[in-house]
Each structure stands twice: as C-alpha cells, then as structure tokens.
Amino acid sequence: xxxxxxxxxxxxxxxxxxxxxxxxxxxxxxxxxxxxxxxxxxxxxxxxxxxxxxxxxxxxxxxxxxxxxxxxxxxxxxxxxxxxxxxxxxxxxxxxxxxxxxxxxxxxxxxxxxxxxxxxxxxxxxxxxxxxxxxxxxxxxxxxxxxxxxxxxxxxxxxxxxxxxxxxxxxxxxxxxxxxxxxxxxxxxxxxxxxxxxxxxxxxxxxxxxxxxxxxxxxxxxxxxxxxxxxxxxxxxxxxxxxxxxxxxxxxxxxxxxxxxxxxxxxxxxxxxxxxxxxxxxxxxxxxxxxxxxxxxxxxxxxxxxxxxxxxxxxxxxxxxxxxxxxxxxxxxxxxxxxxxxxxxxxxxxxxxxxxxxxxxxxxxxxxxxxxxxxxxxxxxxxxxxxxxxxxxxxxxxxxxxxxxxxxxxxxxxxxxxxxxxxxxxxxxxxxxxxxxxxxxxxxxxxxxx
Numbered sequence: 001x002x003x004x005x006x007x008x009x010x011x012x013x014x015x016x017x018x019x020x021x022x023x024x025x026x027x028x029x030x031x032x033x034x035x036x037x038x039x040x041x042x043x044x045x046x047x048x049x050x051x052x053x054x055x056x057x058x059x060x061x062x063x064x065x066x067x068x069x070x071x072x073x074x075x076x077x078x079x080x081x082x083x084x085x086x087x088x089x090x091x092x093x094x095x096x097x098x099x100x101x102x103x104x105x106x107x108x109x110x111x112x113x114x115x116x117x118x119x120x121x122x123x124x125x126x127x128x129x130x131x132x133x134x135x136x137x138x139x140x141x142x143x144x145x146x147x148x149x150x151x152x153x154x155x156x157x158x159x160x161x162x163x164x165x166x167x168x169x170x171x172x173x174x175x176x177x178x179x180x181x182x183x184x185x186x187x188x189x190x191x192x193x194x195x196x197x198x199x200x201x202x203x204x205x206x207x208x209x210x211x212x213x214x215x216x217x218x219x220x221x222x223x224x225x226x227x228x229x230x231x232x233x234x235x236x237x238x239x240x241x242x243x244x245x246x247x248x249x250x251x252x253x254x255x256x257x258x259x260x261x262x263x264x265x266x267x268x269x270x271x272x273x274x275x276x277x278x279x280x281x282x283x284x285x286x287x288x289x290x291x292x293x294x295x296x297x298x299x300x301x302x303x304x305x306x307x308x309x310x311x312x313x314x315x316x317x318x319x320x321x322x323x324x325x326x327x328x329x330x331x332x333x334x335x336x337x338x339x340x341x342x343x344x345x346x347x348x349x350x351x352x353x354x355x356x357x358x359x360x361x362x363x364x365x366x367x368x369x370x371x372x373x374x375x376x377x378x379x380x381x382x383x384x385x386x387x388x389x390x391x392x393x394x395x396x397x398x399x400x401x402x403x404x405x406x407x408x409x410x411x412x413x414x415x416x417x418x419x420x421x422x423x424x425x426x427x428x429x430x431x432x433x434x435x436x437x438x439x440x441x442x443x444x445x446x447x448x449x450x
Contacts, residue, residue, distance in 0.1 A: 024227060024231075027227060027230065027231075028227045030224075031125070031126075031224040031225070031226070031227060031230060032224070034122055034125050034224040035224045037078070037122060038052045038053045038078065038122070038223070038224075039053060041076070041077040041078045044077055046076050046077045046078065047062045047063075047065040047066045047069075047076075048062075048066060048076035048078055048080060048082045048361065048363075049076060049077055049078045050062055051063070051066070051338070051363075051436050052078060052122075052222060052223050052436050053223075053436075054219075054223055054433060054434050054435055054436040055433065059337065059365065059436070059439060060365070060369075060378075063084055063337070063363055063365045063366030063369070064084075064366065064369070066082055066083070066084035066363050066366050067083075067084030067085055067363070067366040067367070067369070067370060068084075069082075069084075071350070071351075071352070072085040072087075072088045072350045072351075073085075073088050073349055073350035073351075073352045073360075074352075075352075078122055079121065079122055079123070079358075079359060080122075080123065080340070080358075080359040080360065080361045081349070081352065081354055081358060081359065081360045081361070082360075082361045082363065083350065083360075083361070083362055083363065083367070084363040084366030084367055084370070085350075085367060085370060085372075086367040086368070086370035086372060086373045086389065086391070087372070087373075088349065088350045088362075088367075089339075089362035089363065089364065089366075089367035089391055090367070090389070090391060090394070091349065091350070092339070092341060092349065092360055092362040093339060093341075093362055093391060093394040093395065094394070095341075095347075095349070096137060097343060097344050097345055097347050098341035098342065098343060098344070098360055099136060099137055099341060099342050099344050100133070100134050100135065100136070100137070100140075100340075100341065100342070100396065101124075101129075101134035101135070101136070101342060102342050102357060103342075103344050103356075122222075122359075123222075123340065123342060123359035124221060125220060125221060125222060125223065125224050126220055126221065126224075126230060126234075128217060128220070128221055128237070130234075130237045130238065130241065131214070131217055131237045131284055131285070131288045132281040132284055132285055132288075133217060133218070133221060133285075133288065133289075133397070134221075135281065137396065139281070140396035140397075140400065141396075142278065143263070143278055143281055143282050143285070143400065144396070144399060144400050145266065146262070146263040146266035146267060146278055146282070147259060147262065147263055147266075147282050147400065149262050149266075150196065150258070150259045150262045151196075151259065151400060151401065151403060151404055152403055153402075153403040155403070156403050156404075156406070156407045159192075159404075159407060160407065160411070162192070162195060163192060163407055163408055163411040164411055164415070166188055166191050166192055166195075166411075167188055167408075167411045167412050167414075167415040168415055168419070170184055170187055170188045170191075171184070171415050171416055171419045171420065172419065174420070174448060175448070176447060176448055176449055177426060177445060177446070177447050177448070178445070178446060178448070179443055179444060179445055179446075180298075180299055180302060180441070180444040180445075180446055181295060181299055181441045181442075181443070181444060182443070184298070184412070184416075185294075185295040185296075185298040185299050185412070185441075186211070186212070186215075186291065186292075186295040187208075188295075188298070188408065188412060189290075189291045189292075189294040189295040189298070189408060190207070190208045190211050190291050190295075191204075192294070192404070192408055193207075193211070193286050193287065193290050193291050193294075194207050194208075196258065196259045196286060196404070197244070197247060197258060197259055197260055197283055197286060198247060198251070198256060198258035198259075198260065198261075199243070199247065203243060206239070206243060207240070207243060207287065209236075210236045210239045210240040210243065210287060211236075211240075211287050211291045211292075213232045213233055213235070213236035214233065214236045214237065214240065214287055214288045214291070214292070215291075215292045215295075215438075215440060216229055216233055216432075216434075216435070216440070217233060217237075217288045217289070217292075218289065218292070218336065218397070218437045218438055219432075219434060219435045219436065219437045219438055219440065220233055221340070221437075222338065222340060222436060222437060223434045223435070223436050223437070224434070225434055226434075237284070237288070240283075240284055240287045240288070241280065241284055244260070244279075244280055244283035244284055244287075245280055247260055247283065248260055248264070248276050248279045248280055248283065249276075251264055251279070252264060252272070252276065259282060259283070259286070260279045260282070260283055263275070263278050263279040263282050264276065264278075264279050266278075267279075282400075285397065285400065285401075286401070289397045289398075289400070289401060290400075290401040290404060290405070292335075292438065292440070293335050293336060293397070293398060293401050293405050294335075294401065294404065294405040294408045294409065296335030296336075296438055296439075296440065296441070297326065297329060297330070297335045297405050297406075297408075297409040298408065298409045298412045298413075299429075299441045299444060300329050300333040300334075300335060300439075301325055301326060301329040301333075301409055301412070301413055302412075302413070302416065302423075302444075302446075303333070303429055303444065304325075304328070304329055304332060304333055304380045305325060305380075305382075305413070306423065306424065306425055306446075307380070307425075308380050311325070311380060311381070311382050312417070312423075314382065314383070315382065315413065315417050316417055316421055319414055319417065319418070321382050321383065322410045322411075322413040322414045322417075323406075323410050324382040324383060324384070324386070325382040325410075325413055326406050326409045326410050326413065327384075327386050327390070328380060328381060328382050328384050329380075329409070330368075330390050330392035330393065331368045331369075331374070331384075331388075331390035331392065332368070332369070332380045333365075333439075334364050334365055334368060334390075334391075334392035335392070335398075335405070335438060335439075336364065336392065336395065336397070336398050336437060336438065337363065337364055337365035337436065337437055337438070337439060338361055338362070338363055338364065338365075338436060338437045339361065339362045339364055339394070339395045340359060340360075340361050341359070341360045341361070341362070342357065342358070342359055342360075343355065343356050343357060343358045343359075343360060344356065362391070364391050364392055364394070364395075367391050368390050368391060368392065373388065373389055374388060420448040422447075422448065422449050423446055423447070423448055424446065424447050425444070425445070425446055425447075426445040426446060426447050427445055429441060429443075429444045430442045430443040430444070
C-alpha cells in the first residue's frame with residue numbers, strides 16, 4: 001500500500017491519500033527480487049549486504065567489519081553509504097539534511113515497485129507511510145513535542161506505579177518454564193501501550209493482535225519479508241489506523257489524560273483536522289514502534305544479564321542498578337540497530353560526496369561498540385558510567401519512545417530479579433530471520449527455578 005502526499009512536512013489529508021494495492025504476484029515478485037539482490041551483493045562478502053540478508057552471520061561481527069572499514073563512511077554494493085564509526089554515525093543522525101524519506105514521495109512510490117533489475121533501489125523495500133514511519137523530521141519533532149507530557153522523560157514517574165502493577169501481574173502468571181518474548185516482554189509492553197492510548201478492554205485483544213503483526217515493520221522497510229508476513233503487516237497497519245482513529249474521535253468529544261488527548265490538546269491552536277492527524281500518527285507509531293522497541297529492550301537486557309551471572313548477581317544485591325542495566329543494554333545491544341536516511345540535497349559527510357537522494361545508514365549497534373569512545377566496548381557492565389554517548393535513542397522513532405521503553409525495561413528487570421531470582425535460560429535465543437534492524441527474538445525459553 002502506498003500514499004501520496006503533496007507536501008514534505010504536512011501529512012496528507014485523507015482525501016489526498018491514494019492507496020495502490022499490488023497483486024500477490026506483483027508484490028511477491030518485488031519482494032523476491034529485492035531479496036535476490038541482497039543475496040547477490042552478499043556473496044562478495046559485503047558486510048552491509050550480509051547484514052540486510054540477515055541469515056546465519058553473526059550481526060556483531062558484521063557490525064565490527066562495517067565499523068573497521070578503511071574509510072569511516074563507505075558505499076556498500078547494496079547502494080547505501082554506511083558507517084559504524086561513532087563520530088560519523090552521530091553526525092548522520094543529527095544532520096537535518098538527512099531524512100527518513102525522499103523529498104518527492106511519489107518518487108518513493110515509483111521506485112519501491114520499479115523494475116529492480118534495471119533500477120535496484122533498496123532504500124525502501126515497501127512503503128510504510130500509512131504507519132507514519134517515513135514522515136518528515138518536522139513532523140516527528142512536532143509529534144514528540146506534543147506527546148512529551150505523557151511520553152517525555154519528565155512524565156516517567158507518573159507511569160511508574162502502573163508499570164509496576166503490569167509487570168508484577170505478568171511475572172506472577174509465569175510458569176516454571178516460559179518464553180520471555182511471547183509470555184512476558186510483548187504482553188507487558190502491549191498492555192502498557194494500550195493503557196497509554198486508553199484502548200478499551202473490549203478492544204485490547206484486537207490491539208494486541210495488530211501489534212504482533214506490526215512487529216516486523218522496521219525490518220520490512222529495509223529487508224523484504226515473506227509475502228504472507230508483508231500482507232499481515234499492511235493489514236495490521238490499516239486495522240490499527242482504524243482503531244486509533246476511533247479513539248481519537250472519541251477523545252475529541254470526551255478528552256482525558258491519555259496520550260491521544262494530550263496530543264489533541266497540543267494541537268488545539270491549529271486546525272482540528274491537523275490535531276487529529278497528529279494524534280493518529282502518535283497512536284499508530286505507539287503500536288508499530290513503541291511496543292516492539294520496548295519488548296526488544298526488555299529481551300536484550302535479560303539476555304545480557306543472564307549471560308553474565310555476575311551482573312545478574314550484582315542486580316540482586318543493588319536493585320537500583322536496574323537503570324544502569326537498561327542504559328548498558330541500549331549501548332551493548334540496542335533494540336534498533338540500523339538507522340536509514342535519505343540525503344535531501346548534495347552534501348559532504350566524512351570526506352565523501354553524497355548525492356541528493358542517496359541512502360545513508362548509521363549502524364548504531366556498531367557505533368555503540370566503537371573502542372574510540374567506549375572502554376572494553378564488547379563487555380556488558382551495568383555499572384558503566386552513563387552519558388558516554390550511546391546512540392540508541394538518536395532516531396526520531398526511538399527518541400519518541402525512549403523514556404517509555406526505559407521505564408518498562410527497568411521495571412521488568414527489577415520485577416523479574418525480585419520475583420524469579422533463579423531465572424535461567426533453558427536454551428539459546430532464537431531470532432527471527434530477516435530482522436537486520438531489530439534482531440527480533442523469535443523464542444527465548446527461561447526457567448524460573450534452578
């Protein structure tokens with residue numbers, strides 16, 4: 001599905017949106033062709049192409065190869081300019097000339113489903129503007145300002161009691177053996193997100209089902225998913241848009257203290273339609289990004305802690321270290337590894353001339369282990385000093401949900417350490433194939449007793 005917008009910074013009104021549905025044959029051919037190019041480019045050993053291929057290669061090793069390339073910013077065979085150096089990645093993520101999308105959105109429409117054999121553009125595998133994932137920087141900045149009273153760092157304490165209740169109830173339902181993602185991380189993150197949006201109890205199962213299908217959204221933008229998964233994703237985008245739109249309409253009549261009401265109030269000085277569109281965007285992004293980002297942070301933190309028994313023991317001795325464990329996880333195993341941008345104009349980065357329309361990718365996972373910035377970067381240490389410059393929350397999506405994810409992950413770590421101190425892996429972590437951005441967990445079985 002695709003949209004057409006007429007302005008770089010203003011979301012299109014509903015009547016301006018043109019949805020184009022590809023047939024299964026057309027979409028399947030497009031996905032297979034893009035997948036084929038990733039395989040072809042990967043056969044040369046290109047570490048970024050292999051990262052996108054997301055098969056059996058160790059992503060940490062590939063990230064190190066990207067970072068240790070002879071030039072700080074280099075062009076992959078897959079077309080993107082890529083960096084794993086901390087200084088260059090920080091510059092990329094802060095440069096307003098680099099956007100989440102092409103300046104000409106109809107051009108994105110054309111190239112996504114173009115003949116990839118003659119024009120292999122792989123910067124957007126499928127368009128996800130209906131999920132607001134490719135919105136402009138100005139839009140994201142406005143949404144973050146509007147949502148700050150609920151999602152900002154200063155609002156975290158107001159959500160702490162609810163977070164503790166959700167995580168304690170979820171932890172107390174666990175059996176002697178459970179799957180961390182399916183039985184704990186995603187249910188807790190989904191429940192917390194539903195409460196933020198004020199999703200009625202009667203719609204909670206629908207919301208959870210949509211969030212589960214949306215878990216591949218950030219991966220699907222860069223890595224072609226199977227046809228059935230892609231169809232479920234686009235269907236879930238439409239379902240969650242409809243659900244959130246109904247909630248927004250209700251809040252316009254009877255506002256409350258939830259996230260959608262807060263965004264509506266922030267936009268009350270402008271047009272009613274614009275405020276409603278902003279609330280819709282924040283609500284959809286909560287489902288499409290906030291839930292999986294939070295669940296991934298919880299999973300990655302527990303994986304790291306349990307892989308380092310001394311760190312798990314330290315947490316038991318000093319529960320206040322939970323916040324440090326979350327910060328170290330954001331550095332050591334960020335839930336979003338890759339940040340992709342498009343150059344809005346010709347520019348020069350790290351000595352390289354980047355043409356307008358070119359893709360630039362910051363490998364956050366590699367940059368967060370840059371030995372030029374972090375001492376013993378491959379070591380997980382929950383006592384590591386904070387504010388050393390980890391980049392996990394430097395993207396517009398991750399920045400929007402950073403405080404929310406931190407609170408939920410910190411509460412999860414505390415709760416599981418207190419409720420289940422003998423927590424241990426039953427086997428290794430199984431990750432989803434085709435998940436280069438999130439490194440999504442498919443299964444991680446834990447036991448609650450020694």
